[in-house]
Amino acid sequence: MQKAFLVDGSICLGCNTCAMACKNQYHQDQGVTWRKVREIGAEDYLIDNNNILPTLTSYQKAPKVSMPMERFYFSLACNHCENPACVAICPVGAHTKDPETGICKHDQSICIGCGGCVKACPFGASKFNTKMGRAEKCSMCWERQEEGKTTACVQSCPVHAITIIDLHDPKYKALRSDPIGIDYAIDAETKPSTRFIHPFMPKEIYRQAKG
Amino acid sequence: MSYSKAKVEEILNNTISRRSFLKGLAASGVLSALPGGVLEANEDLNTKIPYSGEKSYQTFRNACPRNCYDTCSIKTYVKDGVMQFIEGATESTYTRGGCCVKGNSYVKRVYSARRLKYPMMQVGGKGSGTWKRISWDQAIDIIAKKLLEMKKEDGTLLGAALTKYSGNFGITHYGIEGMFNSIGYTTRLAGTPCWPAGIDAQNLDMGDMWCNDPEEMKDSKFIILWGVNPAANSIHSMKYIYEAKRKGAKVVVIDPIFTETASKSSQYVQIKTGTDGLLALGMAKIIIDAKLHDQKWLDANTKGYKEYKAYLDKEVKLDDVSNVTGIPLAMIKELALSFAKAKPATIWMGYGMQRHTNGGSMIRAIDALVAVSGNIGKYAGGARYGHLNTWGFNYAALSQAKPEGSVGYSGPEGAKGEFAQVGGEKAAYTDRFLNINKTARELMSAKEPKVRLLWVACKNVFAQDFDRNQLIRAFQQLDLVVVADQFFNETAKWADIVLPVTTQFEEYDVNVSYWHYWLSINEQAIKPLFEIKSDLEIAAMLSKRMNQLQAGSCTFPQSVDTKEMTIKEFNPAIYEQFGIQSWEELKKGPVKAKAVIPFADGKFKTPSGKFELYSDKAQELFGSALPKYLEVRQPYDKFRMTSPHSRWSLHSQFQNLEWMEDFHPEPFVYINPDDAEAKMVSSDDMVAVFNRQGVLRLRAKVTDNVQKGTVLMYEQHYHNSIYNVNELVDDTSSDMGAFKTGAPGVALHDTFVNFKKL
Ligand code: SF4
Ligand code: SF4
Ligand code: SF4
Ligand code: SF4
Numbered sequence: 020m021q022k023a024f025l026v027d028g029s030i031c032l033g034c035n036t037c038a039m040a041c042k043n044q045y046h047q048d049q050g051v052t053w054r055k056v057r058e059i060g061a062e063d064y065l066i067d068n069n070n071i072l073p074t075l076t077s078y079q080k081a082p083k084v085s086m087p088m089e090r091f092y093f094s095l096a097c098n099h100c101e102n103p104a105c106v107a108i109c110p111v112g113a114h115t116k117d118p119e120t121g122i123c124k125h126d127q128s129i130c131i132g133c134g135g136c137v138k139a140c141p142f143g144a145s146k147f148n149t150k151m152g153r154a155e156k157c158s159m160c161w162e163r164q165e166e167g168k169t170t171a172c173v174q175s176c177p178v179h180a181i182t183i184i185d186l187h188d189p190k191y192k193a194l195r196s197d198p199i200g201i202d203y204a205i206d207a208e209t210k211p212s213t214r215f216i217h218p219f220m221p222k223e224i225y226r227q228a229k230g
Numbered sequence: 231m232s233y234s235k236a237k238v239e240e241i242l243n244n245t246i247s248r249r250s251f252l253k254g255l256a257a258s259g260v261l262s263a264l265p266g267g268v269l270e271a272n273e274d275l276n277t278k279i280p281y282s283g284e285k286s287y288q289t290f291r292n293a294c295p296r297n298c299y300d301t302c303s304i305k306t307y308v309k310d311g312v313m314q315f316i317e318g319a320t321e322s323t324y325t326r327g328g329c330c331v332k333g334n335s336y337v338k339r340v341y342s343a344r345r346l347k348y349p350m351m352q353v354g355g356k357g358s359g360t361w362k363r364i365s366w367d368q369a370i371d372i373i374a375k376k377l378l379e380m381k382k383e384d385g386t387l388l389g390a391a392l393t394k395y396s397g398n399f400g401i402t403h404y405g406i407e408g409m410f411n412s413i414g415y416t417t418r419l420a421g422t423p424c425w426p427a428g429i430d431a432q433n434l435d436m437g438d439m440w441c442n443d444p445e446e447m448k449d450s451k452f453i454i455l456w457g458v459n460p461a462a463n464s465i466h467s468m469k470y471i472y473e474a475k476r477k478g479a480k481v482v483v484i485d486p487i488f489t490e491t492a493s494k495s496s497q498y499v500q501i502k503t504g505t506d507g508l509l510a511l512g513m514a515k516i517i518i519d520a521k522l523h524d525q526k527w528l529d530a531n532t533k534g535y536k537e538y539k540a541y542l543d544k545e546v547k548l549d550d551v552s553n554v555t556g557i558p559l560a561m562i563k564e565l566a567l568s569f570a571k572a573k574p575a576t577i578w579m580g581y582g583m584q585r586h587t588n589g590g591s592m593i594r595a596i597d598a599l600v601a602v603s604g605n606i607g608k609y610a611g612g613a614r615y616g617h618l619n620t621w622g623f624n625y626a627a628l629s630q631a632k633p634e635g636s637v638g639y640s641g642p643e644g645a646k647g648e649f650a651q652v653g654g655e656k657a658a659y660t661d662r663f664l665n666i667n668k669t670a671r672e673l674m675s676a677k678e679p680k681v682r683l684l685w686v687a688c689k690n691v692f693a694q695d696f697d698r699n700q701l702i703r704a705f706q707q708l709d710l711v712v713v714a715d716q717f718f719n720e721t722a723k724w725a726d727i728v729l730p731v732t733t734q735f736e737e738y739d740v741n742v743s744y745w746h747y748w749l750s751i752n753e754q755a756i757k758p759l760f761e762i763k764s765d766l767e768i769a770a771m772l773s774k775r776m777n778q779l780q781a782g783s784c785t786f787p788q789s790v791d792t793k794e795m796t797i798k799e800f801n802p803a804i805y806e807q808f809g810i811q812s813w814e815e816l817k818k819g820p821v822k823a824k825a826v827i828p829f830a831d832g833k834f835k836t837p838s839g840k841f842e843l844y845s846d847k848a849q850e851l852f853g854s855a856l857p858k859y860l861e862v863r864q865p866y867d868k869f870r871m872t873s874p875h876s877r878w879s880l881h882s883q884f885q886n887l888e889w890m891e892d893f894h895p896e897p898f899v900y901i902n903p904d905d906a907e908a909k910m911v912s913s914d915d916m917v918a919v920f921n922r923q924g925v926l927r928l929r930a931k932v933t934d935n936v937q938k939g940t941v942l943m944y945e946q947h948y949h950n951s952i953y954n955v956n957e958l959v960d961d962t963s964s965d966m967g968a969f970k971t972g973a974p975g976v977a978l979h980d981t982f983v984n985f986k987k988l
Contacts, residue, residue: 030472030494032461032462032465032468032490032494033461033490033877034330034331034461034462034465034877035331035877035878035893036328036329036330036331036333036334036465038331038893039330039331039332039334039335039889039893040328040329040334042334042335042338042889042892043315043316043334043335043336043337044281044315045279045280046279046337049888049889049891049892050892051892052892052893056893087488087493087933087934087935088931088933088935089490089931089933089935090488090490090493090935091493160281162280162281162282162283163281166283166284168284171315171317174317174318174327174328175317175318175327175328175329175334176328177326177328177330177465177466177468177469178465178468178469178472179469220493221492221493221494221495221496221497221498222496222497223496223497223498224488224497224498225497225498225499225500225557225558225561226488226500226934226937227500227501227502227556227937227938228556229904229938
């Protein structure tokens with residue numbers, strides 16, 4: 020099994036309920052957000068003050084698109100990669116990949132704050148908490164899932180624009196692994212598990228004539 | 231492990247012991263139970279709190295009491311007396327397990343370091359910034375003595391004014407008005423800045439403002455979202471709209487702005503601002519000409535169809551409709567005919583549209599369009615605006631007797647507001663009503679007696695009222711301004727005394743929505759922090775002190791329990807409507823009112839008992855019996871400024887929180903590319919936006935989400951920022967509102983500005 024987020028950009032409202040639900044559940048310090056609702060067309064990692072992405076340039080980025088400002092989004096957190104760089108690089112085993120669910124967990128109590136994962140993750144998913152001098156990231160609410168609940172972000176989304184799927188289920192085979200219009204390392208060797216449904220503009224749009 | 235309230239307070243008040251307290255918790259393993267990050271713990275401590283399993287928490291039922299369509303039912307998780315996290319109630323099919331970005335920030339709101347903690351007095355004078363902490367006894371004593379002194383000097387208490395609005399829409403919060411009722415006849419800032427023109431319009435047409443259950447929209451075949459943006463402001467409604475769309479319904483958004491909702495629609499139609507009424511009239515004409523109107527329903531259920539049709543025939547020219555609205559005629563025809571053919575079809579009208587000088591007339595025109603199409607009184611149909619159908623509580627906290635011998639105002643009585651129209655007894659005197667939408671002006675001009683004391687509750691006057699510069703003058707001439715709030719906001723800065731009030735998690739209450747049909751109990755989940763008290767407790771303290779100073783001078787109970795006050799709000803009719811035996815059942819989760827289709831029985835509470843296309847009342851009050859097209863206010867500056875609600879805040883609430891700053895740190899002005907080019911402005915430039923009312927400086931975003939000739943700034947209020955879009959808004963009235971809410975609304979979106987690059 021490989022649990023994964025399926026994010027549906029065609030219905031996502033950009034309401035940020037999911038991202039705040041995560042803070043509500045775990046109380047990330049001000050300045051740290053594990054889930055970010057990324058704006059298509061406008062956003063790049065530079066504005067995310069918590070990301071250190073020296074490696075990003077060596078990855079192929081998703082194609083740029085021109086869509087209306089502040090209207091289309093992908094809600095992203097850790098990609099729970101099949102081949103996670105964070106797990107590979109962590110010298111103390113704070114990052115682990117659950118063999119059963121495929122969830123990439125981070126145990127902050129073991130973390131020594133070396134920042135290796137923050138640098139190694141091609142997606143800026145592992146965050147550095149400067150107040151604590153340790154890393155932190157989305158662990159797919161594994162404690163909640165173990166209890167039969169869904170994740171805080173999924174439960175909170177008013178339109179089911181994020182769902183959790185098992186990537187190894189053949190019915191999800193055709194889903195796209197590449198987003199559009201956001202900085203995202205689409206060919207990363209870490210094999211991110213997140214899947215995307217692309218947004219589209221309304222079929223009919225009428226705007227007032229100029230002049 | 232648990233701590234007494236006194237102990238926790240002592241610790242939180244003292245930085246050093248707070249640190250050791252948190253460390254102590256870490257050592258004892260309880261830290262995981264304490265939101266270290268939330269309490270601003272020292273940086274050595276782990277701020278991540280894990281989810282420790284459903285059974286490890288105590289849970290409570292709450293509700294979001296803000297002025298929001300969604301009024302979410304909340305489940306609150308508490309451990310060792312500390313709120314850990316919240317979830318939307320899963321029992322409500324409307325809330326469906328989740329709140330919004332604002333609701334999900336509640337834990338931070340409760341434990342924010344920015345919260346007001348103690349009563350304070352601005353000893354250096356209003357706006358001086360020199361504050362002193364005072365005790366509750368001192369604060370209440372000053373206020374009580376001032377009231378009694380005024381009563382002695384003026385012979386009445388009309389010099390005492392209350393301004394309260396939508397900061398907390400919980401039913402027991404009408405106890406704040408109750409507090410003012412209980413001291414005598416006083417002055418009230420009456421009316422509503424929110425939705426009054428539309429309320430009047432719907433009452434004139436249908437004798438009530440009453441909308442179908444939003445959950446029915448899933449079965450609508452055609453949905454017009456007219457000037458409403460649920461994707462940002464009623465996110466829980468979107469699932470029904472999506473479901474309808476998935477089942478093949480057409481979802482059309484008519485809006486001057488390409489909104490979040492427009493981006494998810496089947497068709498977006500950009501209209502010239504303030505011309506919606508004419509579009510509705512034109513569509514009705516097209517439908518009638520094509521014989522697609524519901525003649526049978528109109529004959530049986532309307533008054534004045536003949537006059538209305540004659541007006542359409544004679545005065546409404548389709549070419550004019552197209553020119554004025556800026557929408558091609560072919561598109562209008564297509565839209566009208568497909569709307570008329572789909573059954574059931576519905577129109578949801580937003581509150582922005584009626585914030586124009588012709589706002590009420592536009593809502594009337596759209597109501598008429600829905601009537602013509604035969605969709606009034608139908609499942610999944612309806613002219614949706616809002617409703618107060620589930621608000622039939624006792625208003626026990628509100629209803630307080632006047633002290634014996636009270637002297638008041640003997641002028642004509644106006645309505646008191648849209649929610650709690652409790653009245654009945656015709657007394658010799660009444661309260662004095664001032665127009666809430668002209669607060670500054672009215673506070674200054676009220677005479678005999680002049681206003682000397684102002685009590686502000688559930689309201690941030692400086693954020694939500696208009697013309698800040700006048701407001702400062704008005705506040706400065708008052709003897710005593712009391713502000714009861716949770717945060718040290720702009721209004722508090724112009725107060726003499728601030729009183730810290732509880733969040734909904736620290737008190738009992740009961741909540742319903744003006745949109746959906748669910749009922750939630752709001753339990754006290756945690757003890758009030760610091761010295762914070764509920765509005766009701768404050769009223770009780772005031773009553774106790776006033777009675778000590780002068781027996782019989784205040785009738786409010788001298789001690790209250792918010793739970794007991796909440797129980798008193800229930801009655802058999804509420805139980806019947808919601809199908810419960812007792813309020814205690816609500817502890818198991820929210821319940822929904824029994825389904826009723828508004829006006830399905832063809833009974834309207836209008837004078838004629840019918841849907842009034844022709845209304846004598848409208849003729850009498852507003853000079854037009856028919857929903858005639860009325861031209862919108864003429865520009866007085868270069869660009870129209872529109873100030874809709876943002877997804878990040880509810881009026882002046884939420885945007886000020888630390889967590890919200892992580893997602894949305896600063897305001898922007900949105901400018902159309904053509905206008906930006908003419909002014910040589912690009913995205914991220916700092917610009918000044920100004921008019922005769924004031925000036926704001928902020929960063930620009932260039933986007934064709936706004937149409938040429940219009941700039942958009944959200945109504946938002948930041949921590950430590952003077953940004954306030956209402957600084958640019960004058961207090962020009964909308965056409966309607968005085969009929970049902972006591973005062974006309976404000977034509978907020980008829981504001982005009984200019985801008986330049988800085
Ligand atoms: S996205 Fe980054 S942090 Fe998450 S599993 Fe992949 S490499 Fe690790
Ligand atoms: S799965 Fe849990 S930890 Fe991950 S982003 Fe969602 S709420 Fe946060
Ligand atoms: S994923 Fe859902 S909750 Fe998150 S922004 Fe999109 S619609 Fe809102
Ligand atoms: S602000 Fe509205 S949508 Fe958000 S939690 Fe409150 S009621 Fe729900």
